[in-house]
Amino acid sequence: MTECYSLLNLRFPSFPVIDFGAKIFPKRFPKSISFSHPSSKFQLCGISRAMEVVEGSEESKGSSSPLMKLLFVEMGVGYDQHGQDITVAAMRACRDAISSNSIPAFRRGSIPGVSFDQMKLQIKLGVPHSLQNSLDIEKVKSVFPYGEILNVEVVDGGLICSSGVLVEEMGDKNDDCYIVNAAVYVGY
Incomplete structure (x- = not known):
């Protein structure tokens, strides 16, 4: 299973916080970066995809249901x-x-x-x-x-x-x- 995470402030099990502040993004950031973790595979999304996730796509809804505010x-x-x-x-x-x-x-x-x-x-x-x-x-x-x-x-x-x-x-x-x-x- 591959999950997509925003590049703004990430936390992964067994990994320290990865903080990609806006100032350190290179102008040509790759569309995605993948790495393996013992329990699953994480995919870090490029800047434009990360902003889509943060701004309200289905993936950003987390554990609260769209049926509930x-x-x-x-x-x-x-x-x-x-x-x-x-x-x-x-x-x-x-x-x-x-x-x-x-x-x-x-x-x-x-x-x-x-x-x-x-x-x-x-x-x-x-x-x-x-x-x-x-x-x-x-x-x-x-x-x-x-x-x-x-x-x-x-x-x-x-x-x-x-x-x-x-x-x-x-x-x-x-x-x-x-x-x-x-x-x-x-x-x-």
Whole structure:
């Protein structure tokens, strides 16, 4: 799979920031540069293509859906230290993401033409790959008291580590602790 990235301020996994400020572009910049990365192939686009991406083509939309105008992103972390239930960790991550926020703008009409029932959510969960099939998405969705959930995306992430102790009375099968990361995109 080849992905196209803008040359303005790039970040790649396992690579430092590559900052191509406008002053250092040569007059005849190549149309594209390719290099290999262990997990995929990245293609850096020439200046004119980079500007198309930045200025609004489909590729620049990122993780927010064209069906939703993004207002903000809430982030959280959830753990299941005893019982080894990835769904419990994911639910806690989502609760952590939304628990420190209040969204009066939807109820008070602060966004002209947008009512409370038009709130939309997209959820992205970082879950260890080996546990993704055990995740109960419907239970995770139950954490959200309102808002239309457009999608739940599960990606490789999170962590399995030792909790340091196995407590059979709490349902432990081993001493694993499951950790999930959540990003909740809120918009209308």
